[in-house]
Amino acid sequence: MSSSPLVLTVLLFASLTGLVVLAPRSSSPPATATPSPPVVGDGVGGGGEDGDLALFRRATLDGGEGAAAMAVAEPKVAFLFLTNSELTFAPLWERFFEGHGERLNVYVHADPAARLMMPPTRSFKGRFVAAGPTKRADATLIAAARRLLAAALVDDAANAYFALLSQHCVPVHSFRHLHATLFPPPAAAAAAARRQRRLPSYIEVLDGEPQMASRYAARGEGAMLPEVPFDRFRVGSQFFTLARRHAALVVGERRLWDKFRQPCLDQNACYPEEHYFPTLLDMADPAGVARYTLTHVNWAGSVHGHPHTYTAAEVSAELVADLRRPKKNTTHDYMFARKFSPDCLAPLMDIADAILFND
Numbered sequence: 001m002s003s004s005p006l007v008l009t010v011l012l013f014a015s016l017t018g019l020v021v022l023a024p025r026s027s028s029p030p031a032t033a034t035p036s037p038p039v040v041g042d043g044v045g046g047g048g049e050d051g052d053l054a055l056f057r058r059a060t061l062d063g064g065e066g067a068a069a070m071a072v073a074e075p076k077v078a079f080l081f082l083t084n085s086e087l088t089f090a091p092l093w094e095r096f097f098e099g100h101g102e103r104l105n106v107y108v109h110a111d112p113a114a115r116l117m118m119p120p121t122r123s124f125k126g127r128f129v130a131a132g133p134t135k136r137a138d139a140t141l142i143a144a145a146r147r148l149l150a151a152a153l154v155d156d157a158a159n160a161y162f163a164l165l166s167q168h169c170v171p172v173h174s175f176r177h178l179h180a181t182l183f184p185p186p187a188a189a190a191a192a193a194r195r196q197r198r199l200p201s202y203i204e205v206l207d208g209e210p211q212m213a214s215r216y217a218a219r220g221e222g223a224m225l226p227e228v229p230f231d232r233f234r235v236g237s238q239f240f241t242l243a244r245r246h247a248a249l250v251v252g253e254r255r256l257w258d259k260f261r262q263p264c265l266d267q268n269a270c271y272p273e274e275h276y277f278p279t280l281l282d283m284a285d286p287a288g289v290a291r292y293t294l295t296h297v298n299w300a301g302s303v304h305g306h307p308h309t310y311t312a313a314e315v316s317a318e319l320v321a322d323l324r325r326p327k328k329n330t331t332h333d334y335m336f337a338r339k340f341s342p343d344c345l346a347p348l349m350d351i352a353d354a355i356l357f358n359d
Helices: 004-022 048-062 090-097 140-155 175-182 186-196 212-216 244-252 255-260 276-284 317-324 342-356
Strands: 076-083 104-110 159-166 241-243 295-297 336-338
Touching: 048 140, 048 244, 076 140, 076 175, 090 104, 090 342, 104 140, 140 159, 140 244, 140 255, 140 276, 159 244, 159 336, 241 244, 244 276, 255 276, 317 342
Parallel strands: 076 104, 076 159, 295 336
Antiparallel strands: 159 241
């Protein structure tokens, strides 16, 4: 009989264990997935580095040329506007977009310090991404471009090309001409596919330029090693048109970004936004880039590192023809041009239908 208390204890413990295991679980509410936040809207405030990382993770998972992206009936062009002032040329862009809304999307990264007083026009309304501060000749411009790319990747699987532009850029061909250039007819597309499997990204990639050595050393001797040897260091325009696979590559990449985001010791030689993208894409997929940009810029008579700024008096049919004209080492006309002063809006609107978009 002395063992009876021990036996009763064991039996009681076993019965309680059985109740816990067999108890119905319906009393606990089922877990619900938290909806992902929208990537476009009024663009008030920025998500900071944590917000960027969360957005980049979403873009990396959703953004490649997978089944969803490739199954779209009509590929779209994402227009990515990087600005720190008014979008003065929005009316001209609206004329350019007119009738093609199903084949494009607009995204805007506006520096929070910029006081945009003009109400956004139809295509720009509600298309602002969460933004951070930007500064010329600084890695913040790379970060802003990456945010735009990531937002566009997540927002619409049909976005197949991503054109980075500034508030000073204008179109110099019609949207119809641009779309036909980026997405050629089936026969031409098949020929392009045979040549290089996929349609290219249009980004300027240069080496051997006179300023390369000082710019490479701007962060200190050996700071770019081992990830970026000097012979792989490239330069090019910060304004590009990337294919979707390259946009996904940019937002998912960290090794080179960690190098280019380092502060420069020599500010006079620091232009990371002109080096990060061409260096990365030339290292990752040299055969997949056209090595030229679709955005014309005039460096003749540049002032303090800024290109020539066109004024209203210079706007003419002859200027448009000159801006379109490709260089010797390019295949296509230029589709966009910079840099235009705000007073160019009226004369450009005057020739929009007869000249700019009459191609």
